[in-house]
Amino acid sequence: MLFNSVDFAVFLPLVFLAYWFVTQHNLKAQNILLLLASYLFYGWWDWRFLSLILFSTIIDYTIGLHLHKTNRSQKRKLLLWLSLLINLGFLGFFKYYNFFLDNLIEAFTFFGTPLQARSLSIILPVGISFYTFQTLSYTIDIYRRKMEPTHNFIAFAAFVSFFPQLVAGPIERAQNLLPQFFKPRKFNYTCAVDGLRQILWGLVKKVIVADSCARYANIIFDNSDDLTGSSLVLGAVFFAFQIYGDFSGYSDIAIGTARLFGFNLMKNFAFPYFSRDIAEFWRRWHISLSTWFRDYLYIPLGGSRGNTAMQVRNVFIIFVVSGFWHGANWTFIVWGGINALYFLPILLSGKNRRHLDDVASGKIYASFREISSIGFTFILTLLAWIFFRAENISHAWNYIQGIFSQSLFQVPNFDGFIPSKAVLGIVAIFVIVEWFGRTGVYAIEKLGLKWHPMVRLGFYYLLSLAVLLFSGQKQEFIYFQF
Amino acid sequence: MNRFLLKIALFCCLLLIGFGSLFFLADGYTDPFYLKFTSPRQENMLLGTSRAAHGLQPRVLNNCLEREFFNYSFSLLHSPFGPVYYESIKRKVDTTARDGCFIVAVDPWSISSENDDPDDPSGFRETTGFLASVKDVTSSPNLEYLIKSLKGEYYRLVPMPRDLQLQHLHKDGWLEVKLPPDTTSFNRRSLYRAKRYLKNKMPLNRVSATRLVYLEKIVAFLKQHGKVYLVRLPVHPEMAKVEQIYMPDFKDKIKNVVTLSDGYFDMHNLNHKFLYTDGNHLHRDSGAKVSALVGKFILERSKGMALK
16 A cells, blocks of 8 residues: 555545544554554555565564573574574565576576576565564564563564554664553644644655656656766756655655654654765665664674774675665665765764764855755765666666766757756755755754744645645655565 | 544545646646547547647638638547547547548558557557547546546646746647747757657557558548548658658558548658658647648649539
């Protein structure tokens, strides 16, 4: 079920009403309802994959209990490895099997020993990368004795499958989300209104910004061989805003929806395109994944401690693994590698924590220096996004070569250049709103709070109407495929 | 909670009212086809794909032939000759008329198909388009069309400053593209389009016997209601070269239909005389000239017939 679909527009109010009225604020009944709703939400795509999520839930619930019971280090390690093996085994099979097989065949063929093996037609279960990491955080935290396991299977299953963030995050830590299933939840008017506001902004990002940009990004990337450098630059810009609007929009809808049910999810994006360097960008982009890798991979590897070689190795590992997490394609691996290359000089010069505050904090406008830094960082991310979006490495390489050609200074020549100017206008307005709202959790969190209530209502009305007017473009959320 | 639900319900109601009322603002700037579905049944029509939609101007033909023409042409995606267009034309023609005039624009692409089996009508691209699904072609406002054709891109309903609009569909069905005559950019675009047709479109297309049959059926049906003329509209010389490579025997392919019609006007010997926005479509100034020539041709043909 897509957040921007009629199905969800019917599903959400029904679950909301049942949750607050039918369950009579009974915690157990609320959790059962959330679990059933979440399974319905997930099964809407393909009910067969429910067995997968249920199996993962049972495994991690059971392993969690056994981890807590035993103090024997060997057995605890064995249990942890079992959980890792099963969870990552599923992920590896569904997501990476064909990739490894194809590369193995190519490698053998390259060395003159053709290998006979057939790829399988595997359907990737929606959101498997997200809920796998979420359940892993539970087992690992119990192993590290950072939390105790739950004995309440319903609450645990609801935590694993919690529908607002099940298929595209934020990837919640068990330590943050699971305890919320045990706290009595009462309806809070302010929280619900705030949740709706965040859902509205998420829909604006997804339906108006991302889907409009997607149309032109697709045209340009699909015909990149025949287009001028200026068109290719526009294609990269459209894609940059498509992926940001798409993914951060989804996160906003997820967080807002969770608030309607009395849950607080972690922030996933913090206006990343206003970052002044790549280190800041990675503190602001897909925060739940970055921090997951930081806590469960980077720090155990030694983090930024140790000698330079160790630091370089760790940075490359975390960025390449992060790239590979996104998909079984060399383009994602290269995308991760490029970001590692961007990040390393900043880390090695000790400047990676230079920009911990918001840009132009306390001011309306940024300084020239800040604008230059933001612009430079944005250009770096644009170049990396080309690999992320391209079909393969040679496509990305040709695309970049096409940009740095004489045609960079010619008029864009892609089909739809004239109507695409309207989308650039939408992007410009969006950037302005995000700029003025950059100190909030989401851009319109505080915008208009001091306005007359009718003016504010009019503003929300116009935004809602705009979402309806753009609602038919219906591009799937990009991150569903991860 | 009650306050919350009440406010939400009120907000949603107002939102739906506001949204619904936008449908009544649809006009010739909403999309390139809407007004073709809002006029009553027609006695005199201009038919074909986008070349005819851009190039054949009813007001010019009205002056020449002293009739009220209506342009019921769409695009290659929607209205190549086939069962879908045939059925839609039947819904649009004033079936009580016996003295109508119909101008049908023909070209190699509108009798071709990109299907694996070019003769299988179930695989034609237009079967999933709005021309197939919209049954009511004469209501104003036409909600069925708006819902089915806009496919959720309802922002097109919002009135925009007209000076900013590049396209304007006139009430008589003519689609005007408001571009100043810029030979350099037109030529560049035309060459690019011709190259793409040669590289991408031509290898995919094959002549479709089914489409030819339906072209004949359309002409035969229209003949019951008046005179039918076929016209091959001019295209950019580079595009003409591509068509010559793709279907050098086009004239032979349509000879049965030509025989059935009241006249065939091949304008390809005049290709170099006109301006094209993208190789396929006549610029509006050239479109007026071409329409006048078509009118003149029909006038001469009908005079000749009257003399006979």
